[in-house]
Amino acid sequence: MLRCNEYIFAESLGEAYELNSKKSAAIVGGNGWLKLGNRQWGSVIDISRLGLDKITETDESFTIGAMVTLRDIEKHEGLNAYTNGAVKESVRHIVGTQFRNTVTVGGSIFGRFGFSDVLTVFMVMDSFAELYKGGVIPLHEFAKLPYDNDILVNIIVKKTPLKMAYSSFRNQQTDFPVLTFAHAFREDGAFSAIGARPSRAELRRDDESILKDIFSLSYEEAERAVDAYALWISSQYAYESNLRASADYRRHIAEVLARRTVASILDKG
Amino acid sequence: MDIKLWINGKLIKDSVEPDTPMLEYLRSKGCYSVKRGCETSNCGLCTVWLEGKPILSCTLPLMRADGKHITTLEGLQSEAEEFGAFLADEGAEQCGFCNSGFIMNVLAMKRELKNPTEEEIKEYLAGNLCRCTGYVGQLRAIKNYLKSVKGEAGNE
Numbered sequence: 001m002l003r004c005n006e007y008i009f010a011e012s013l014g015e016a017y018e019l020n021s022k023k024s025a026a027i028v029g030g031n032g033w034l035k036l037g038n039r040q041w042g043s044v045i046d047i048s049r050l051g052l053d054k055i056t057e058t059d060e061s062f063t064i065g066a067m068v069t070l071r072d073i074e075k076h077e078g079l080n081a082y083t084n085g086a087v088k089e090s091v092r093h094i095v096g097t098q099f100r101n102t103v104t105v106g107g108s109i110f111g112r113f114g115f116s117d118v119l120t121v122f123m124v125m126d127s128f129a130e131l132y133k134g135g136v137i138p139l140h141e142f143a144k145l146p147y148d149n150d151i152l153v154n155i156i157v158k159k160t161p162l163k164m165a166y167s168s169f170r171n172q173q174t175d176f177p178v179l180t181f182a183h184a185f186r187e188d189g190a191f192s193a194i195g196a197r198p199s200r201a202e203l204r205r206d207d208e209s210i211l212k213d214i215f216s217l218s219y220e221e222a223e224r225a226v227d228a229y230a231l232w233i234s235s236q237y238a239y240e241s242n243l244r245a246s247a248d249y250r251r252h253i254a255e256v257l258a259r260r261t262v263a264s265i266l267d268k269g
Numbered sequence: 270m271d272i273k274l275w276i277n278g279k280l281i282k283d284s285v286e287p288d289t290p291m292l293e294y295l296r297s298k299g300c301y302s303v304k305r306g307c308e309t310s311n312c313g314l315c316t317v318w319l320e321g322k323p324i325l326s327c328t329l330p331l332m333r334a335d336g337k338h339i340t341t342l343e344g345l346q347s348e349a350e351e352f353g354a355f356l357a358d359e360g361a362e363q364c365g366f367c368n369s370g371f372i373m374n375v376l377a378m379k380r381e382l383k384n385p386t387e388e389e390i391k392e393y394l395a396g397n398l399c400r401c402t403g404y405v406g407q408l409r410a411i412k413n414y415l416k417s418v419k420g421e422a423g424n425e
Contacts, residue, residue, distance in 0.1 A: 102328050
């Protein structure tokens with residue numbers, strides 16, 4: 001249960017940042033994670049009145065406010081058209097509709113949770129985290145940073161032409177994922193991200209050029225390339241065991257998801 | 270902290286502790302349909318609507334509802350009774366503990382999805398857990414209810 005001495009609606013990002021500089025303070029998104037702790041917070045800071053609950057689409061980019069809910073990105077037509085439905089696929093297995101109406105993109109990304117489907121799917125796009133003090137930095141770089149008291153304001157996705165897909169594996173419906181996998185073919189290369197290993201998602205590029213020119217290969221050649229890539233990309237990560245799965249099992253699932261996910265992009269052409 | 274909100278259309282001005290859970294507050298106001306189940310945001314028993322959208326009242330802080338409208342099952346009584354009869358016809362009311370949160374989400378789905386497929390129904394309601402038995406009776410009741418509602422709309 002969330003416990004705090006005071007609950008403050010910030011009137012500006014500057015005020016929120018000042019308030020959040022204390023170790024006893026926390027920014028609350030949808031409270032899906034914060035409520036699971038036992039800590040008594042001094043101040044809980046609410047940024048829901050700062051207009052960060054909108055998705056703004058232009059010809060060049062999407063700007064997704066930190067307080068946008070997972071249900072909002074699930075239903076956003078522009079975002080899902082751009083990602084071939086990968087954004088919807090990444091969140092539709094998360095608990096239930098009510099939960100996704102409650103929790104936020106900012107909470108999921110700033111938390112940099114190992115299990116985050118959201119972090120994994122956005123990582124393979126040309127995406128950035130906009131921080132109040134830290135400025136705009138690539139999302140995959142942000143994901144590596146240690147926690148601090150900065151405030152995530154927006155996720156910015158540039159509309160770089162891409163073809164992408166997402167998949168995850170769960171032991172049972174609505175549970176945390178055992179593994180998450182996203183892949184994107186972009187003009188600057190082929191990128192994959194694997195999360196829930198169980199540590200947080202990381203981005204890798206096809207530096208071996210295994211998938212180079214794959215869209216012009218014959219079916220059999222493409223199939224061999226996908227098999228080789230699945231084997232290679234799954235070997236590029238470290239896996240660990242926890243209650244949900246062993247490290248070996250995760251490594252095996254990673255290869256399977258890589259093969260299926262990349263192949264699903266090729267099937268769509 | 271001072272709070273102003275509407276519960277089932279009734280304006281309430283109150284003073285609350287800053288960390289008051291929404292679920293507890295609603296029960297203290299007589300909304301006993303709002304149940305505490307898992308308390309880890311998984312079971313859907315505490316489902317209410319905030320500005321018409323289904324949310325988990327065990328999770329979202331009460332203060333987030335300041336200036337907003339909350340709807341509980343008590344505010345949808347006749348509609349809930351109508352769907353409840355379909356549940357009873359299929360023997361799907363079972364022990365009844367999960368029903369209020371489940372009904373709140375079914376009624377939200379009715380408003381949000383037009384002619385949902387079986388898969389869409391299952392996906393929308395995946396966050397409502399029932400530990401009595403399977404979900405087959407509930408699914409039959411939903412399909413019959415949606416068919417009935419559609420028929421009534423068609424006759425108007």
